[in-house]
Amino acid sequence: MTGHLTLAYIIDPRFQGGTSAAVAREFRALHDLAHIRVHAVTSRMFRGKEVAPVLQNALDDLGIPVVWDAPHVSADTVVLHNPAFLKFDPPFAMRIFARNFIVVTHENFLRPGGYEAFDAGHCLKLLDSACLALRKTLAPVSSHNRTTIADWLATRSGFDNWSLLDTDWHNICDFPILTPTPAPLDRRGRHSRPGFEKFPSLEQLDACFPEHAIANVIVGGDAFRHESTHRLHWTLVPFQSIEIDKYFEMIDFMVYFTAPTWRESFGRVLAEGIAAGKVVISDPDTASVFDGAVIPSRPAEVTAVISHFINHPKRYAEHVLAAQAKLAVFSADAFRATHGAMIGDLPEAAA
Amino acid sequence: MILVEAGSDDDRGFDAKIVFSAQLAAHGHAVVIDENSLPAMLHRNQKYEVAPYLANIADVSISRVLLIGAEDISDATLMRLRACNLADVAAISAIGDFPDHQSLLGARARLAYALGREPQVVNLSDLHKIGLPKASIATQIRIPPPERPPLPTLFLFVPGERLDDPATLPILAAIDDGSAFRLTILTDRKGKEKIKESRFAGLSLLGYAELGPMTLARSADIAVFYGEDTLNERMSAFAVELFAAGKTVIDCTSTKSLLTDAPALRGPDDLDALPDYLNRSVVPNLEELGIHAQNSRWTASRSIERIEEAFGIPQSGHPGTTVMETRDEARTIFFPTNGNGLGHAQRCTLIAAEMDAAERIGFAAYPSCVGLIRGKGFACLPLVPKSVDH
Numbered sequence: 001m002t003g004h005l006t007l008a009y010i011i012d013p014r015f016q017g018g019t020s021a022a023v024a025r026e027f028r029a030l031h032d033l034a035h036i037r038v039h040a041v042t043s044r045m046f047r048g049k050e051v052a053p054v055l056q057n058a059l060d061d062l063g064i065p066v067v068w069d070a071p072h073v074s075a076d077t078v079v080l081h082n083p084a085f086l087k088f089d090p091p092f093a094m095r096i097f098a099r100n101f102i103v104v105t106h107e108n109f110l111r112p113g114g115y116e117a118f119d120a121g122h123c124l125k126l127l128d129s130a131c132l133a134l135r136k137t138l139a140p141v142s143s144h145n146r147t148t149i150a151d152w153l154a155t156r157s158g159f160d161n162w163s164l165l166d167t168d169w170h171n172i173c174d175f176p177i178l179t180p181t182p183a184p185l186d187r188r189g190r191h192s193r194p195g196f197e198k199f200p201s202l203e204q205l206d207a208c209f210p211e212h213a214i215a216n217v218i219v220g221g222d223a224f225r226h227e228s229t230h231r232l233h234w235t236l237v238p239f240q241s242i243e244i245d246k247y248f249e250m251i252d253f254m255v256y257f258t259a260p261t262w263r264e265s266f267g268r269v270l271a272e273g274i275a276a277g278k279v280v281i282s283d284p285d286t287a288s289v290f291d292g293a294v295i296p297s298r299p300a301e302v303t304a305v306i307s308h309f310i311n312h313p314k315r316y317a318e319h320v321l322a323a324q325a326k327l328a329v330f331s332a333d334a335f336r337a338t339h340g341a342m343i344g345d346l347p348e349a350a351a
Numbered sequence: 352m353i354l355v356e357a358g359s360d361d362d363r364g365f366d367a368k369i370v371f372s373a374q375l376a377a378h379g380h381a382v383v384i385d386e387n388s389l390p391a392m393l394h395r396n397q398k399y400e401v402a403p404y405l406a407n408i409a410d411v412s413i414s415r416v417l418l419i420g421a422e423d424i425s426d427a428t429l430m431r432l433r434a435c436n437l438a439d440v441a442a443i444s445a446i447g448d449f450p451d452h453q454s455l456l457g458a459r460a461r462l463a464y465a466l467g468r469e470p471q472v473v474n475l476s477d478l479h480k481i482g483l484p485k486a487s488i489a490t491q492i493r494i495p496p497p498e499r500p501p502l503p504t505l506f507l508f509v510p511g512e513r514l515d516d517p518a519t520l521p522i523l524a525a526i527d528d529g530s531a532f533r534l535t536i537l538t539d540r541k542g543k544e545k546i547k548e549s550r551f552a553g554l555s556l557l558g559y560a561e562l563g564p565m566t567l568a569r570s571a572d573i574a575v576f577y578g579e580d581t582l583n584e585r586m587s588a589f590a591v592e593l594f595a596a597g598k599t600v601i602d603c604t605s606t607k608s609l610l611t612d613a614p615a616l617r618g619p620d621d622l623d624a625l626p627d628y629l630n631r632s633v634v635p636n637l638e639e640l641g642i643h644a645q646n647s648r649w650t651a652s653r654s655i656e657r658i659e660e661a662f663g664i665p666q667s668g669h670p671g672t673t674v675m676e677t678r679d680e681a682r683t684i685f686f687p688t689n690g691n692g693l694g695h696a697q698r699c700t701l702i703a704a705e706m707d708a709a710e711r712i713g714f715a716a717y718p719s720c721v722g723l724i725r726g727k728g729f730a731c732l733p734l735v736p737k738s739v740d741h
Contacts, residue, residue, distance in 0.1 A: 087453045113469060117460065119453040196429065196464035201438075223430065261463035 007034035008075035010096070012043045012085040013051045013059075013066065017193060018268035019106045020052035022141075022171035023081050027058045029172055029332040033340050037075065040068045044088035070094060078133070082106040083123040092130040101133035103162075104169045105140055108265045109152035112285075115261075120152060124159060136162050139169035142289040145265040167338050171266045173330040175275035180320035181252055184279070184310055188302075189217035189251035191269060194239050197262035202229055204299035208255045209234055217250045248276040252316075253306050256282045257299055270294050271330060274323045279309055279316060293323035352381045353664075354413045354440075355404070356388070358420035358447065358458075360427035363584060365390050366560075369397060370588045371419055372404045373563050378655045379666075383411055387431060396561045413440050415664065421447030421458045421472060429465040443470040444662040446478070473661045478652070503572040503634060505532040507625075508559065508586055510578045511541030520551045522622045527554055531630055532573075537586075559585055568592030573633060575601040575618055575625065582608060590615065591653055597645035599633060614644040682711045687720060688734065696720040700727040 007030065011023060027036060038059065040051075059066060074097035084107045086092065109120045128136070138153075140146035146168065153159055188209055192198040198220065199205065205224075209216035211233045220239040224230060237247065254273035258264065264286050271290070273280040280294045287296035297305050309316040328334060355372045357364035365388065372382045384404040393401070416437060418424075437443065443466060449455040455474055462470045507526070513519055527534040535555040536546065543558055557567075567574075567589050574593050576582060582590065582604070590600050594614055601618035602609040603625070609615040619628050633640065644650060659666055685703060687695035696716050703712050704727070714724045714731040724731040 111460070111463070115459065115463070115469060116456050119451070119456055122451075122453060196433070196461075201467045202436075203438075223433075226430065226434065229434065259464045259467055261460075261467060261469060 005034040005077070006037070006075040008037045008039060008073050008078045008098070010039045010041060010073060010078060010080040010094070011055075011082070012041050012046050013038075013055045014046035014049035015082060015085060016049070016052050018171065018266070019082055021054050022106075022266075022268065024052075024054045024058035025172035025174065025332060026335065027062055027064065029335050030340060031062050031064075033336065034077075036062075036064055037073075038064050038066045039070050039073050039094075040066050041085070041094065042069055043085040045085045072097065074098065076100065077102065078131075079104060080127065083120070083127060084118050086123040086126050087118045089126065092126040094130055096127075096131035096133070098131070098133040099135070101127075101131050101136045102139050102165070102169075103127065103137065105138055105145060105149055106265055108145055108148040108263060110148040111262055112260060114151065116152075117148070121156060121159075124162065128161070137165050138162050139165040141169055141171060141266045143168065144263060144285050144289055148265075169339065170330050170335065171268050171271070172332050172335050173268065173271040173275070173327055174332050175272050175327075177275050177324050177327075178248075178277040180277040180317045182317060183313055184252040184316045185215075186213045186306055186310055187215035187217075187250065187252045188213050188255050188306070189215070189219070189247065190254060190256050191219035191244070191247055192239075192256075194220045194222040196223070197259050199223070200257040200259060200299060204257060206231070207299040208257060208302050210303060215250060217247060219247055244272070245276075248273075248278065252278060253309070254278045254280040255302055255306075256280065256286070258283070258286070264289075267294075271327055274320070274327055277320055277324075279306075279319055280323070281305055290323070291326055291329075293326040295319075352383045352406075352411050352413055354383050354385065354408065354416045354435075356385070356416060356418040356428065356432065358418060358422065358424040358428060358445075360388070360425040360431075362390055362392075364420060364425075364428075365401075366397065367419060367584045369401050369404075370564055370584060373400065373565060374588075374655065375417075376404070377565060380664075383408070383413070385431065385435070394560055396558070400563055408435050413437065415442045415444060415662075416440055417662070418443075418445040418462070418470075419447075421445035421462075422449050422454055423447075424458055424461050429461060432462075433465045437466060438468075442662065443468065444664075445470050445472045446475055446658070447472070448475045471662055473658075478657050478661055502531070502533050503637060504570060505534050505629070506537055506567065506571040506574045507534060508537040508574065508576045508578065509542060509622075510580075511539045511543075511545060512579075513577055514538070514542050514545045519622060520546065520549055522625075523554060524551045526626050529626060531626070531634065535570075537567075559583075564588035564592050568596055568598070571598060572637065573599045573601065573629070575603055575629075576609065577603045577622065579605045591650075594644045594647070594650045595653070597641035599637060599640045599644065601629075601633065613649050614647040616640070682713060685712070685714045685716075686734075687714070687716050693720055693723065696724055700724060700729060703727075703729060 030036065071093065072095040076098065077100040078096055078098035079102045081104045083103050083105065108117050111117045138149055140149050146164070150164060153164070209218065215235065216233055217235045217237060218224070219237045219242060221234070221236045222238055224234065224236055256270060267282070267286050267289055270280050270282060270286065274293055281297050281302055282294050284296035287294040295305060309319070353375060355368050355375065357368045368384055372384055375382045382404050383406045384401060385408050386405045416432070443462065445458065445462060447455070447458055449458065455472055459470060459472045507523070509519070523536060526532065535557055537557050537559045538546070539559060543556055546552060546554055546556055564585055571593060574590065576586065576590070590609060593600050600609060600615040602615045603618035603620060607617065616633070619625055658664065683706065685699040687699045699714070706712060712729060714729050715734050716724055716731055718733045721731045721733050
């Protein structure tokens with residue numbers, strides 16, 4: 001059932017990775033709550049890229065046309081995903097008119113140590129100048145993301161007209177739930193795109209994926225094929241060269257640490273690992289998003305954590321099942337319940 | 352030791368590392384360049400310039416990484432730095448010419464991700480407060496001005512394609528024939544070949560990469576730059592060294608890239624107007640022009656002390672003491688290198704024996720001559736003969 005309320009999205013649909021998948025799921029989750037329009041922006045950030053297939057599929061399935069670089073967008077609620085796509089752009093030519101303008105902050109504003117992750121001030125100023133709205137809201141995607149936004153706002157002036165949404169605009173995670181193995185083995189793995197930010201130091205990777213493990217599968221570890229970093233006991237799989245379910249069949253433990261100078265804003269890959277029936281281990285900041293479903297640890301402690309679960313397979317299954325239950329807060333139903341009400345709570349558009 | 356790196360992993364980046372390393376070393380800093388960053392092809396002169404700084408990083412103790420050209424950091428540079436295992440290095444410092452805040456943030460993030468630690472990043476335009484010629488990614492140091500010789504030395508930079516005009520060489524020859532200057536032409540390989548094959552082969556000639564920018568700056572009193580493009584890395588550094596030394600730079604390039612903020616003079620576009628311009632406007636005012644250039648705010652902002660201050664690098668030694676020699680300390684070096692050198696070597700020893708201050712006389716000769724020369728009582732450095740690798 002489609003309501004009379006208008007909901008316009010502004011995105012650069014060429015962004016790849018988890019953000020695209022999350023936005024695509026959001027279209028599907030809200031399609032019957034409001035009349036959705038999608039406005040695409042040709043930003044400099046994704047120059048030369050194609051529209052993310054997962055987004056294109058969702059738009060095609062839902063019959064939603066995309067309008068590129070419209071001079072103006074007007075709707076009851078306008079949602080812009082990932083303002084970072086404007087970081088290389090000059091003043092924004094598009095004009096936005098809305099009762100409610102929501103900017104979903106898919107990237108952390110600050111990196112560990114308080115360093116600016118990108119020129120968020122520039123992006124917000126572009127949007128401020130381009131938008132006339134009764135309410136302008138920043139919507140964090142997780143508790144950790146929220147902390148970086150709040151800390152950034154606290155140390156800057158000129159952004160008092162932006163409010164922070166009370167509830168997280170989480171990624172919708174509705175991966176198939178698989179049964180955990182009753183007999184876990186020391187088979188470890190991780191998957192990500194190949195960027196340096198996604199990986200810790202070589203020393204820490206050695207601690208995470210030691211020689212004594214039965215398997216060490218690293219998807220996206222393209223950079224480690226160099227002879228000085230190559231480990232014979234690692235199975236390096238180039239990014240996007242393997243079906244994700246095949247990769248999950250090769251592991252029982254997902255060990256995911258990033259460069260100390262970067263953090264996931266949400267960590268969709270961790271939710272993926274939980275749903276696939278694996279024990280997922282990560283750093284405390286990243287793990288905090290998942291309320292105990294991800295085990296917080298340090299690289300030096302990973303082997304001890306894994307040994308514990310191997311020696312106590314019942315606890316492995318119990319942890320995974322409990323973790324999978326916690327994924328419900330990231331479901332499409334939870335998203336509709338939380339944000340659908342906000343989108344729906346507006347005066348109906350004039351006939 | 353300071354490990355000097357460049358953002359771009361190409362020939363230009365490597366040349367910039369050489370120029371900047373020489374400037375740091377002249378200022379008393381111990382500098383090293385990663386031998387793994389050597390490009391596949393190295394110009395003959397670059398081999399000798401870079402040789403003092405090359406090292407296997409695993410064999411030296413690095414106190415700091417100083418990366419220039421941070422506005423454009425290649426994946427290859429990041430991969431190589433990551434493989435260097437710089438965990439024990441005290442500081443990672445980066446300088447770049449960032450057009451906006453996002454560029455600086457992006458560069459800092461890329462280094463932080465690859466190295467696992469936060470670098471100090473300085474925007475070159477903040478350091479200098481005024482814009483640089485776009486071609487330059489190295490930074491410059493002061494050197495004290497030398498005593499001026501009786502005739503000003505004019506270095507004239509002319510790109511090879513400019514010499515395709517048949518009128519150019521006769522004009523250069525006329526400038527050389529005139530008694531007002533000691534002319535040296537700086538050009539590229541194409542230009543050198545053209546001049547050597549012409550009837551003007553007697554012109555004093557240098558390839559622009561044959562000598563380092565600081566060496567060129569010590570020799571020149573006036574430098575004139577012609578060309579269609581902005582100056583390359585070496586010529587930019589040469590120009591800035593001249594300003595710092597209180598010498599005169601004249602911009603005759605079509606882009607006038609030096610004139611934006613630097614204390615360079617605007618010269619005539621036509622080469623045949625140059626001698627008159629120099630004689631009337633420049634030479635009579637050489638000293639005042641030099642003082643103006645040396646004392647300008649632009650020049651003052653480009654001292655190596657600015658970089659030391661920005662990154663907290665302890666000053667080491669005194670500027671120029673390892674480089675400059677006064678006339679009282681001049682030495683004479685004989686190079687009897689024609690043929691086997693034996694005949695020339697013997698005759699040179701006879702001449703040397705008649706000279707005063709024998710302790711300031713030395714020889715550099717082929718190995719076949721070393722014994723003879725040393726037997727005459729003179730110090731002699733053996734030279735490596737030219738090989739197919741040169």
